[in-house]
Amino acid sequence: MEEFRNPIILSAVALYMILCVGVGIWALRRTKSSHDFFMAGRDLGIMVTAFAVFSTTLSGFGFVGGPGLVYRMGMSSIWMVVIAVLGFSVTNFLHGKRLRLLSELGDSKSLPDVVFLRYNNNTTRVLIAVAIILGVFGYLATQILAMSVVLKDILIETEVFSDISLETSMAISCSILVFYSVTGGIIASVYTDLIQGGVMIVAAILIFLTVMFTFDGGITEMNQVIQADDPAAIGPWGTLGMVGCMSWLLMFGLGGSGQPHVITKLMMNKKVSDARHILPVSILGYLFSGLLWIGIGLVMRALVVSGQHPELASADEAASQFLQHYAHPVLAGIVFAGLFAAIMSTADAFLNIGTAAIMHDIPKAMGKTIKNDLQWARITTVIITLIAAVFALWASNNGDLVALLGAFGWGTFAAAIVPVVTLGFNWRRATAIAANVSVVVSLLINFVAKIGKIQIPYGIDVGALSMVVALILFITISYITKPEKLDPDVDAVMEM
Amino acid sequence: MKTINIIFVTLLFFLAVIIALFIGDPPALVTGQPHPEYKTMLKGGESIHASTSTNALGYLFGLCSTFLLCLFMTLGAHRYGRLGTIKPWLIFGTVLYLGVYTLTYLSDAAYVDQNHQAFFMGWPLPTAWMIYAMWFAPVVFVALYVFGFRDWILTEEDEARFTEILTQRRTRRAD
Numbered sequence: 001m002e003e004f005r006n007p008i009i010l011s012a013v014a015l016y017m018i019l020c021v022g023v024g025i026w027a028l029r030r031t032k033s034s035h036d037f038f039m040a041g042r043d044l045g046i047m048v049t050a051f052a053v054f055s056t057t058l059s060g061f062g063f064v065g066g067p068g069l070v071y072r073m074g075m076s077s078i079w080m081v082v083i084a085v086l087g088f089s090v091t092n093f094l095h096g097k098r099l100r101l102l103s104e105l106g107d108s109k110s111l112p113d114v115v116f117l118r119y120n121n122n123t124t125r126v127l128i129a130v131a132i133i134l135g136v137f138g139y140l141a142t143q144i145l146a147m148s149v150v151l152k153d154i155l156i157e158t159e160v161f162s163d164i165s166l167e168t169s170m171a172i173s174c175s176i177l178v179f180y181s182v183t184g185g186i187i188a189s190v191y192t193d194l195i196q197g198g199v200m201i202v203a204a205i206l207i208f209l210t211v212m213f214t215f216d217g218g219i220t221e222m223n224q225v226i227q228a229d230d231p232a233a234i235g236p237w238g239t240l241g242m243v244g245c246m247s248w249l250l251m252f253g254l255g256g257s258g259q260p261h262v263i264t265k266l267m268m269n270k271k272v273s274d275a276r277h278i279l280p281v282s283i284l285g286y287l288f289s290g291l292l293w294i295g296i297g298l299v300m301r302a303l304v305v306s307g308q309h310p311e312l313a314s315a316d317e318a319a320s321q322f323l324q325h326y327a328h329p330v331l332a333g334i335v336f337a338g339l340f341a342a343i344m345s346t347a348d349a350f351l352n353i354g355t356a357a358i359m360h361d362i363p364k365a366m367g368k369t370i371k372n373d374l375q376w377a378r379i380t381t382v383i384i385t386l387i388a389a390v391f392a393l394w395a396s397n398n399g400d401l402v403a404l405l406g407a408f409g410w411g412t413f414a415a416a417i418v419p420v421v422t423l424g425f426n427w428r429r430a431t432a433i434a435a436n437v438s439v440v441v442s443l444l445i446n447f448v449a450k451i452g453k454i455q456i457p458y459g460i461d462v463g464a465l466s467m468v469v470a471l472i473l474f475i476t477i478s479y480i481t482k483p484e485k486l487d488p489d490v491d492a493v494m495e496m
Numbered sequence: 497m498k499t500i501n502i503i504f505v506t507l508l509f510f511l512a513v514i515i516a517l518f519i520g521d522p523p524a525l526v527t528g529q530p531h532p533e534y535k536t537m538l539k540g541g542e543s544i545h546a547s548t549s550t551n552a553l554g555y556l557f558g559l560c561s562t563f564l565l566c567l568f569m570t571l572g573a574h575r576y577g578r579l580g581t582i583k584p585w586l587i588f589g590t591v592l593y594l595g596v597y598t599l600t601y602l603s604d605a606a607y608v609d610q611n612h613q614a615f616f617m618g619w620p621l622p623t624a625w626m627i628y629a630m631w632f633a634p635v636v637f638v639a640l641y642v643f644g645f646r647d648w649i650l651t652e653e654d655e656a657r658f659t660e661i662l663t664q665r666r667t668r669r670a671d
Contacts, residue, residue: 074538090569090572094568097572105658231607236600244527247557254564272650275649301537311534423503426571458526493658496650
């Protein structure tokens with residue numbers, strides 16, 4: 001079986017890509033309007049919504065970046081997994097009802113649409129759309145780059161594609177991404193999320209079982225090996241320390257409720273009462289998938305420090321090295337397919353919200369209505385993909401701008417959106433001026449800190465810090481500005 | 497006191513804790529250091545427990561983070577400006593979560609003091625608190641949401657009222 005490892009991995013990835021094309025064609029038939037394209041006709045069932053929520057949250061980061069962080073820093077990043085139960089609960093308590101009801105009330109196609117309904121202010125709508133676009137380009141470029149690099153690494157092992165370039169593998173990946181995003185919009189995305197979620201859960205459980213038997217003494221021996229090298233690495237805060245870890249807890253727990261690619265999924269379910277079933281399914285899916293994150297990172301650190309495996313060239317190789325050397329070829333194939341699934345569905349989710357911001361929200365704020373909006377949505381999707389691909393290619397040769405923007409994405413969304421949406425949709429006294437100031441200030445803090453490469457003491461996440469400052473400003477300004485009269489229907493829904 | 501005001505006061509206190517942390521001297525290499533043998537790994541630096549002031553401020557930083565999460569959830573649970581009968585359960589869940597966080601913190605202090613000896617179910621004791629308790633303590637909130645949805649989150653009467661509002665709105669728009 002070992003001699004067929006690469007053909008098996010390649011077949012699994014090819015099978016998944018064919019599946020994507022199939023889902024795109026199937027979703028094309030169900031996408032009849034821009035409402036279907038952006039909001040899936042607000043007709044998603046419990047399982048599809050729940051899987052879309054957790055798999056979009058996890059993305060390719062859970063397969064590559066997560067294990068890499070554990071390998072590098074020990075237990076620190078596990079807080080991003082441990083927070084799942086509380087974080088998903090926070091998101092559902094705050095958005096499961098009001099965001100869903102308000103989006104139906106306004107027949108909204110995007111998050112900025114609902115923001116406009118709540119604040120009745122076009123500046124707020126545009127600022128949220130701009131924050132989304134800024135985050136989307138960074139995230140999308142990193143997803144495209146990651147997808148192309150992984151595809152190149154797989155194809156280069158074959159005779160036919162042994163000299164394949166990054167540009168060619170990017171062209172292949174983007175073609176498939178564009179095909180199923182353009183044809184099926186968000187419907188294609190959420191149904192591939194369902195497949196991706198299933199693959200992730202199965203792969204994570206099997207990987208964790210493999211991890212448990214890598215050392216004769218199981219998890220205890222693995223942890224004792226890590227502890228003998230560095231007790232802090234296997235302590236609850238890892239090497240980052242307590243304050244940095246707790247800032248991640250806040251960032252991923254509360255900041256999760258400000259991720260537009262995640263919370264827009266809660267606007268798409270058919271019945272608002274489905275939220276009570278979506279919550280536990282999302283949590284279980286994330287918990288199982290988190291096993292992969294934890295397991296691979298820890299076992300690779302233990303294998304390296306015990307001298308059983310050579311040091312990795314980079315921390316991000318933790319997953320691929322484990323899969324190549326310790327996992328059964330079929331399992332490796334499933335995980336690689338899962339990795340593609342994760343990257344592509346997340347990229348599609350970003351394409352979707354980015355397209356909505358450019359094609360729908362900004363023109364609407366300027367009083368323009370676009371005719372043939374479904375056709376223009378598809379054209380915009382292609383244009384965004386092309387720009388992001390060129391940007392990714394350029395950045396891969398010219399420094400770390402994409403990585404900078406990618407890391408900036410989660411914090412940008414959290415700091416800009418949590419005050420305006422998470423707090424503002426649950427507090428009727430919040431005003432549009434407060435919303436506008438908090439978005440601008442949060443963007444400024446994030447940009448200045450990232451571009452100036454400012455290190456916050458104790459490893460405090462800059463996104464967490466800017467979110468706290470933005471929240472304080474938002475509440476203060478709301479209190480000192482004149483209360484705004486809400487649309488009576490919006491007021492009634494916010495009361496519920 | 498209204499939940500939003502408790503959130504506001506907690507945020508201000510949180511900012512004060514952050515500023516106090518910035519003003520004081522952090523323990524050496526508190527966010528880790530390069531591993532002496534493996535360049536792709538980091539190794540732990542001095543623990544936050546090393547200094548009395550950073551020890552207390554670090555604990556308060558974590559306490560504010562966890563408390564804020566619970567407070568925001570409480571804000572989302574309000575209906576018609578009130579919490580109603582879900583209130584004691586939310587308080588119970590919050591106290592439980594903050595309690596588990598405190599035990600994780602105390603267990604870590606003991607772990608550092610006692611030369612990292614105790615293990616529980618495969619993990620060092622404080623890590624076991626994190627993995628088995630902090631991960632699962634918020635199940636209380638999940639249970640409240642899942643089983644109390646129709647009593648505390650969205651009653652059938654509210655849903656019917658929303659349908660009525662929506663119908664009237666659409667009729668007005670059509671006119």
